[in-house]
Amino acid sequence: MDLFWQLTVTGLLTGVVYALLGVSWGLIYGTTRTFHFAHGLAYACAAYAAVAATQHLAGNLVVGIVAGVLGAMVVGLACELLVYAPLRRRATLQLGIFLASLGILIAGQSFLQIGFGPDAQTLKVPSLGIQIWGPVAASRPLLLSSGIAALLVLALALFLQRTRLGREIRATARNYDLAELVGIRSPQVYALTFAIGSAMIGPAAVLFALDNVATPQMGVSAVLYAFIAVFLGGLESLWGAVIGGIALGLIAQWSSLWLPAYWQTTAAFALFFLVLVLRPAGILGRVAR
Amino acid sequence: MDYWLHIGNLICIFGVLAISLNFVMGFAGLLSLGQAAFFGFGAYGVAILMTKEGWSFWPASLVAMCIALALGALLAVPALRVRDEYLIVLTLAFQFVVSGLLNNLNGLTNGTTGIYGIPHPTILGHRLLQPGDYFPYSVVLLVLVLLLATWLSRSPFGLALRTIREDETAARAVGKNILVLKLEAFAAAAAVAAIAGAWYAGYSSFISPDSFNLDQSIAIVAMVALGGLGNPVGPAVGAGAIILLPEFLRRLSISEQTAAPLREAVYGMALAAAMAFRPTGAIGEGFSLRGRRRAASAQADARTSAPASPAAAGPPALLLTGQGVSKHFGGVRAVDRVEIEVHPGRVLGLVGPNGAGKTTLFNLLAGALRVDEGLIRLGEREITRTPVHRRVSLGVARTFQDVRLFSNLTALQNVAVALPRPFGEHMHQLALIPAVLRDQRARETEARRILGAIGLGHAADVAAHELSYAEQKLLSLARLLATRARVLLLDEPGSGLDEHSARLLYDEVRRQGEAGCTVCVVEHNMDAILSVADEAVFMDQGRIVARGTPRELIGRPELAEIYFGTR
Structure with missing residues (x-):
């Protein structure tokens, strides 16, 4: 029973982080219809920015997180302004934009590897240790990451509901041309969406690197978890991605009740595959058109 | 010399693989991030049947090809109902499930260690050992698959696939059965990829899951996108370029440690740049080894015929x-x-x-x-x-x-x-x-x-x-x-x-x-x-x-x- 609770706690905590990844990717996809595979690059660059900042500026976690947020935001914005926006102006098809995004991810990862070397990097800040409640334990970086993620998702939801800019983003997501017609400057809204969506994942990437290590390829699994969260929950709403992310976290952890731990990822993907086949609109989504 | 023959063999094998992906990606416009999985079915099918069951190469590759064909057709069934972005994640999930199975089914696949000592195939009574022994047959394989791709692209089948790429709704409206066409395209792509995989397993006599993961699938996509979408020759050219790239980098006396990521950086950037400047790939769709199709003469015939009603008389219409x-x-x-x-x-x-x-x-x-x-x-x-x-x-x-x-x-x-x-x-x-x-x-x-x-x-x-x-x-x-x-x-x-x-x-x-x-x-x-x-x-x-x-x-x-x- 202790094992079950331990798995549930870890599952919930990782699930909230997956939810953040999903929400941020879903925000970008939903608003701009860009299949932003390079979101994974923003994630990896956030971790490496933190590695560099804590090495050269100060061995302080806050410095690391700030550097991570900035790093992710710069990469996300650069993708939009330097690649996607010009491609859209050339009326490139969805497939082309996706391939370009894939190209950015591959190239960016390789530059990280050339710049920092192929070895995993560790964050040079004091360890946060482990939090223990009776029979259950959780690493403090994960706990912190999960807390920040929950706050960020709530803040985003409020921002989208309550502020003018947020409503502009939602309007653009609904209908690009109409939004432009009523005076919303869509290219700026796109850039803003990329900036927000990318910056959001900075803390998660930095705290992941603190809990584990940073590698050039770390972004790939992050962006895959984001896909699963979004497509499990359905593309329509932010809360779909939240539920998808938490479900993914719990299922991946619970699977080790019956399966050896190394089957965890495969089990998650097999389940995801089945959901896509059986309910292409996601668990919550309405039936596809 | 052996080294260059080895590179030549790899270009042929990956050329075949890239051409196979082009059946779905170029002709039908369906992006698949799971092509390496089918490559893996071929390789592992042959490896397992030969090392564990003692089969010889040819029946083993035939069986592996049939398995891949069936699985490819099966993957097409959910792919029918879903839009572009779903297909990407669907094939991605498929790729990960297959990678996971190859890595973890230790009893069958030896897990991460891979399978050693796959016997070399025999052709006409003599066993192929050196890259030089393989090379002529690799070229023959590539040429055969190229001819197949050329034939497919010019055939009514290829034309029907292109209508799906252009507009699925309109394709249905001219009577195309989209499910069957997609199924055939996926099955053909999977079968050809499995052939490449079987040949690869026999050739290298050692395989491990690393050759069949997402990175490989992405590399194949890059080969097709860079070489030329929808064109029979383009993907093979793309495969050649991506495989020769590290050799070229080595000439520039770049250290081995940098050369590998640099190769990926170059083709990653090339992919992004190609989408902006040449979205059809290096070789356009209309390109054919035999030059432009004859058009003018046939056009003249048409002019001379009487402009009667466009529709021929048919059976009486129904209420x-x-x-x-x-x-x-x-x-x-x-x-x-x-x-x-x-x-x-x-x-x-x-x-x-x-x-x-x-x-x-x-x-x-x-x-x-x-x-x-x-x-x-x-x-x-x-x-x-x-x-x-x-x-x-x-x-x-x-x-x-x-x-x-x-x-x-x-x-x-x-x-x-x-x-x-x-x-x-x-x-x-x-x-x-x-x-x-x-x-x-x-x-x-x-x-x-x-x-x-x-x-x-x-x-x-x-x-x-x-x-x-x-x-x-x-x-x-x-x-x-x-x-x-x-x-x-x-x-x-x-x-x-x-x-x-x-x-x-x-x-x-x-x-x-x-x-x-x-x-x-x-x-x-x-x-x-x-x-x-x-x-x-x-x-x-x-x-x-x-x-x-x-x-x-x-x-x-x-x-x-x-x-x-x-x-």
Whole structure:
């Protein structure tokens, strides 16, 4: 029973982080219809920015997180302004934009590897240790990451509901041309969406690197978890991605009740595959058109 | 020397692999991030059967190929229902499941260690050992697959796949069975990838899951995208470039440690840049090893033939009826218990204000929407649940208000692809090359005749998107007539046209009616209805509120009030 609770706690905590990844990717996809595979690059660059900042500026976690947020935001914005926006102006098809995004991810990862070397990097800040409640334990970086993620998702939801800019983003997501017609400057809204969506994942990437290590390829699994969260929950709403992310976290952890731990990822993907086949609109989504 | 022969073998193997992905990615426009998984099925199938079961190479690769073929077809089934972005994540998930199985099914695949000591294959009694022994056969394999790809791309099968890439809805509307076509494309791609995998396993005699993971799938996608989408030769060129890249970098005396990521950086950036500057890849789709197709001479033939009616005489048209047809959207009854009969040899106009349900009724008759209640019959046969492509082969076809041509195909191809019962549209027919070619020539001649008769003979070899809007509308009518349907459903054929072009088009529609076709026209323009329709039904709020000749309807003031909204 202790094992079950331990798995549930870890599952919930990782699930909230997956939810953040999903929400941020879903925000970008939903608003701009860009299949932003390079979101994974923003994630990896956030971790490496933190590695560099804590090495050269100060061995302080806050410095690391700030550097991570900035790093992710710069990469996300650069993708939009330097690649996607010009491609859209050339009326490139969805497939082309996706391939370009894939190209950015591959190239960016390789530059990280050339710049920092192929070895995993560790964050040079004091360890946060482990939090223990009776029979259950959780690493403090994960706990912190999960807390920040929950706050960020709530803040985003409020921002989208309550502020003018947020409503502009939602309007653009609904209908690009109409939004432009009523005076919303869509290219700026796109850039803003990329900036927000990318910056959001900075803390998660930095705290992941603190809990584990940073590698050039770390972004790939992050962006895959984001896909699963979004497509499990359905593309329509932010809360779909939240539920998808938490479900993914719990299922991946619970699977080790019956399966050896190394089957965890495969089990998650097999389940995801089945959901896509059986309910292409996601668990919550309405039936596809 | 052996080293370069080794590189040569790899280029051939990956060339075959990239060509296989092009069947789905280039021809049908379906991106798959799971091609390395099928490559892996071939390699592991051979490795397991040879090392654990003691099979010899050839039967083992045959079995591995068949397994991949079946799985490829299976993967296509969910892929049918989903849109672009779903297909990406679906194939991605598939790739990860397969990678996971290869890594973790220790008993079968030896897990991460991989399988060692796969026996080398034997050809004509001698065992292949050195790269040099393999090289001639690798080249033969590549050439064979290249020929296959060339044949597929020029065949009716390839043309049908391209209609899916261009516009799935329109592909259905010219009678294409999309499920079967996608299934065949995925199965063919999987089988060829498995052949590459089998040859790779025999050649390298050691395989591990790393060769069949997502990175590999992405590399294959890059080979196709860089080399040339939809072109038979392009992917092989892309494969060559990506495999030779590290060799080239080594010349620049870059350390081994940097060379590997640098190679990925270069092709990653090339991929992003290619999408901006050359989205079709290095080698365009039209490129062929044998030069441009002969076009001019055949065009001359078409001009001389008499411009008779575009449609050949066919069986008599049938009565199309809807009985008590209803369709709801949410709480709105868009079409409410409508009774309608469309008679052979007559042109029926469907008129009414915006939002009256005309287009919904039209889509119900064409099969684009499913009715909630009621029956639709063609003659005696009930077709209420018959899918669009089956209705087309029964003789009910439609046009679209926004034309929906296959814009990157020529006018001729647009028409030829719609002609019924093409021979060679399915894989099993493609082996009979002469018969397919004969049928294809006949179809091209027929398509030219139709184009000539409708006044587009001069534009036969022009891509559809380069035509003027009026020409596009005419072409969409020609495409409709090519289906040989006897019940023609036309959605605002005259909208957006100048008076002269509209008249040309309506004259043609009239001729179809006089030739015995059953014609139903949705139209906003009352003048057009007056000139073209024998009878008309007036719809308002989902119901038919009046029937009669167009002149009678126009004479009724209460209808004019509804129409102009002065109620």
